Amino acid sequence: MIPMEIGVHSLRVVHFNEANNEEGLRNLLDLVEEFRDKAVIRVAAYQQRVSHCYNKRVNPRPLREGDLVLRNTTITDTTDTRRKLAPNWEGPLQGEESAPTRNIQT
Known part of the structure; x- marks a missing residue:
């Protein structure tokens, strides 16, 4: 089956230049790292x-x-x-302070 764009020449098919397409793909390949870095920054800002x-x-x-x-x-x-059905918590217990981490231990 022939796609419609190949059978009936649209502007996209008529103006397609393979050399320009290859050059554009190479340029995009060079920018992949930059796109990834921007995506990581956006995700971090969202989080x-x-x-x-x-x-x-x-x-x-x-x-x-x-x-x-x-x-x-x-x-x-x-x-x-x-x-x-066992309880998830036990207590109440009195806490003791642990000096280096400032956590409460029982």
């Missing part, structure tokens, strides 16, 4: 905007030594014997 909108209403609550905290049971249960 930054999304995270800003998502975290807009976050109210940070710093924890201090002696505060009551919950501990994740999947981390503390190393035997992996938890069932479907």
Whole structure:
């Protein structure tokens, strides 16, 4: 089957120049890295905007030594014997401050 543009010569087919086409493709090939870099920058900017909108209403609550905290049971249960209806958290526990990382440990 012959495409319509080959059977009936359109302007696109009439003005096609293979040398110009090859040169244009080579020029585009040289610019591929630049296009990729611009795309990476656009994605990073988009992710930054999304995270800003998502975290807009976050109210940070710093924890201090002696505060009551919950501990994740999947981390503390190393035997992996938890069932479907087991609690996800255990506590409340009093936290102790770890000096180098400022994390609260139970």
